[in-house]
Amino acid sequence: MSTSLLPPSLPLIHGLTRDQLVEICRELDQPTYRARQIWDWLYHRFAADWSEMKNIPLGLRQALAQRLALASATITHTQSEAGEGTTTKFLIALPDGDWVEEVLIPARGRTTLCISSQVGCKFNCAFCASGQAGFRRNLETGEIVGQVIVAARSLGATPSNLVFMGMGEPLDNYDAVLAAVRIINDAEGLSLGARRITISTCGIIPGIQRLAQEGLQVELSISLHAPDDALRSRLLPVNRKYPLGDLLEACRAYAEQTGRLITFEYTLIQGVNDSPEQAHELACILRPIHARVNLIPLSTVAEFEGRAPTAPVVQAFLNVLERARINATLRISKGGGVDAACGQLRRRMIQTTDDGRQITDRRIQTTDN
Numbered sequence: 001m002s003t004s005l006l007p008p009s010l011p012l013i014h015g016l017t018r019d020q021l022v023e024i025c026r027e028l029d030q031p032t033y034r035a036r037q038i039w040d041w042l043y044h045r046f047a048a049d050w051s052e053m054k055n056i057p058l059g060l061r062q063a064l065a066q067r068l069a070l071a072s073a074t075i076t077h078t079q080s081e082a083g084e085g086t087t088t089k090f091l092i093a094l095p096d097g098d099w100v101e102e103v104l105i106p107a108r109g110r111t112t113l114c115i116s117s118q119v120g121c122k123f124n125c126a127f128c129a130s131g132q133a134g135f136r137r138n139l140e141t142g143e144i145v146g147q148v149i150v151a152a153r154s155l156g157a158t159p160s161n162l163v164f165m166g167m168g169e170p171l172d173n174y175d176a177v178l179a180a181v182r183i184i185n186d187a188e189g190l191s192l193g194a195r196r197i198t199i200s201t202c203g204i205i206p207g208i209q210r211l212a213q214e215g216l217q218v219e220l221s222i223s224l225h226a227p228d229d230a231l232r233s234r235l236l237p238v239n240r241k242y243p244l245g246d247l248l249e250a251c252r253a254y255a256e257q258t259g260r261l262i263t264f265e266y267t268l269i270q271g272v273n274d275s276p277e278q279a280h281e282l283a284c285i286l287r288p289i290h291a292r293v294n295l296i297p298l299s300t301v302a303e304f305e306g307r308a309p310t311a312p313v314v315q316a317f318l319n320v321l322e323r324a325r326i327n328a329t330l331r332i333s334k335g336g337g338v339d340a341a342c343g344q345l346r347r348r349m350i351q352t353t354d355d356g357r358q359i360t361d362r363r364i365q366t367t368d369n
């Protein structure tokens with residue numbers, strides 16, 4: 001009885017809530033404690049194969065294996081920066097043979113896992129390899145949870161923080177992402193607190209409005225990157241459908257309804273969005289919102305010609321925001337050495353395999369797990 005990477009003809013066990021697992025055990029004439037034992041194998045011991053579940057009777061394991069698939073994601077490659085405690089990127093093979101990426105980022109005593117919500121992406125943001133590679137499909141709930149499980153297995157513990165900033169737009173796969181958040185948040189499972197989970201969006205207004213109704217304490221992060229419609233539509237084409245004024249109004253309503261602070265990500269690009277005038281404009285549009293701004297100088301990526309501004313320009317931009325009493329922090333993006341912009345590793349992998357050539361980049365290491 002082993003796991004495989006065949007297409008998932010069976011539902012993924014990591015897509016079930018605890019109550020649903022109890023219900024399946026009941027249908028198999030099993031006591032409730034069996035569901036608790038299986039849940040323990042899934043979320044405390046990160047089991048990768050039914051055969052590991054030694055305290056579950058063989059007959060029950062076989063019955064479960066006929067109804068549910070256990071392996072939803074497998075790490076096929078890792079790529080790490082040199083040194084200990086550094087960023088590691090995982091290429092995850094899915095049962096249908098495609099890949100997504102996730103990144104483990106240790107920083108300030110935390111381990112943040114950045115996961116994917118879709119295979120590829122529809123939204124084509126200017127400096128993103130995932131968008132430029134096109135959209136393939138939504139991830140299922142079990143595949144999203146499975147990314148956390150394979151990372152936890154590799155780490156030997158549940159990551160302390162989770163961000164939906166990998167491949168895909170989480171609010172474009174709303175139901176699967178929210179179901180995964182609830183499973184990851186389950187107090188008797190991974191028990192990752194909602195405040196440690198960040199959903200990042202390029203600005204899907206209906207998703208923001210739905211999220212406000214969920215009663216969850218998750219963090220919301222908006223990829224803003226421009227203080228006006230013309231520039232934002234150039235950098236994030238989604239702005240043509242959900243323009244800045246409407247987006248900011250949805251954010252204001254979200255913050256008011258949930259009492260939560262919203263984070264706005266602003267990637268600084270030399271000569272594009274880094275002038276003091278644009279900093280003033282940014283301060284002006286964010287003033288009515290309970291918000292904080294993360295300023296991130298652009299990391300060089302092959303997909304985009306732009307560069308980061310010089311340090312004095314970055315500081316001048318930050319000074320304008322601070323003088324306007326906008327809560328702003330300068331962040332240096334981690335993982336430049338591991339193609340950390342989402343979609344880069346998958347794209348290299350696809351190019352390699354489509355061409356029928358071997359991987360030549362020695363930074364990519366094949367892993368066993």
Ligand code: SF4
Binds near residue numbers: 121123125131167
């Ligand atoms: S940044 Fe996010 S929303 Fe934009 S193209 Fe990339 S994955 Fe999609």
